[in-house]
Amino acid sequence: EVQLVESGGGLVQPGGSLRLSCAASGVTFSSYWMSWVRQAPGKGLEWVAIINQDGSEKYYVDSVKGRFTISRDNAKNSLYLQMNSLRAEDTAVYYCAREGDFDIWGQGTMVTVSS
Amino acid sequence: DVVMTQSPLSLPVTLGQPASISCRSSQSLVHSDGNTYLSWFQQRPGQSPRRLIYKVSNRDSGVPDRFSGSGSGTDFTLKISSVEAEDVGVYYCMQGTHWPPLTFGGGTKVEIK
Numbered sequence: 001e002v003q004l005v006e007s008g009g010g011l012v013q014p015g016g017s018l019r020l021s022c023a024a025s026g027v028t029f030s031s032y033w034m035s036w037v038r039q040a041p042g043k044g045l046e047w048v049a050i051i052n053q054d055g056s057e058k059y060y061v062d063s064v065k066g067r068f069t070i071s072r073d074n075a076k077n078s079l080y081l082q083m084n085s086l087r088a089e090d091t092a093v094y095y096c097a098r099e100g101d102f103d104i105w106g107q108g109t110m111v112t113v114s115s
Numbered sequence: 116d117v118v119m120t121q122s123p124l125s126l127p128v129t130l131g132q133p134a135s136i137s138c139r140s141s142q143s144l145v146h147s148d149g150n151t152y153l154s155w156f157q158q159r160p161g162q163s164p165r166r167l168i169y170k171v172s173n174r175d176s177g178v179p180d181r182f183s184g185s186g187s188g189t190d191f192t193l194k195i196s197s198v199e200a201e202d203v204g205v206y207y208c209m210q211g212t213h214w215p216p217l218t219f220g221g222g223t224k225v226e227i228k
Contacts, residue, residue, distance in 0.1 A: 044219060045219045095163060
């Protein structure tokens with residue numbers, strides 16, 4: 001069974017940093033593009049970033065460019081999101097999802113940016 | 116960026132009755148490869164999203180056949196032929212033709228009358 005498990009969320013002050021992780025199992029991780037999608041409390045879904053199979057291509061939504069960095073370690077079947085200069089509006093549940101059509105989702109990890 | 120507009124925002128339905136959700140894109144979603152990358156997702160209360168439909172009309176594995184997708188160009192529809200209690204939740208359309216960014220509709224909340 002394919003499974004994605006996110007971790008690393010928590011409470012952080014504005015301007016702070018956090019690194020999210022997504023561990024994949026039951027899938028040939030290195031064969032797929034991977035994405036991060038977020039959902040602010042009570043709001044809809046917003047795509048955040050995507051990375052190709054070997055990490056050579058990365059794309060971001062405008063609101064996180066220059067602050068967030070997506071990366072992966074295929075040897076560890078893991079996807080990461082380094083989030084710097086966090087703002088209150090980054091408060092959300094962050095999901096990792098497979099490919100750019102999101103056929104598989106994790107359970108999400110909550111990030112709260114507040115003083 | 117492609118803007119995805121869903122309607123209605125809220126859809127109260129009677130158990131056993133059909134339901135229909137509309138999704139419109141600000142430009143055609145036909146890709147240069149001939150495919151149309153329009154997907155539908157279901158998010159039940161307290162759960163992660165789940166993909167139901169991809170490339171307009173293809174049901175994902177395990178998705179009941181009461182769910183169907185249709186449409187072309189800029190106009191798309193998700194239909195539930197006979198709503199069941201487990202269908203309560205928020206439904207999102209998403210386009211993957213013109214990216215970045217990948218963009219979602221605002222969501223339609225399906226509830227039981």
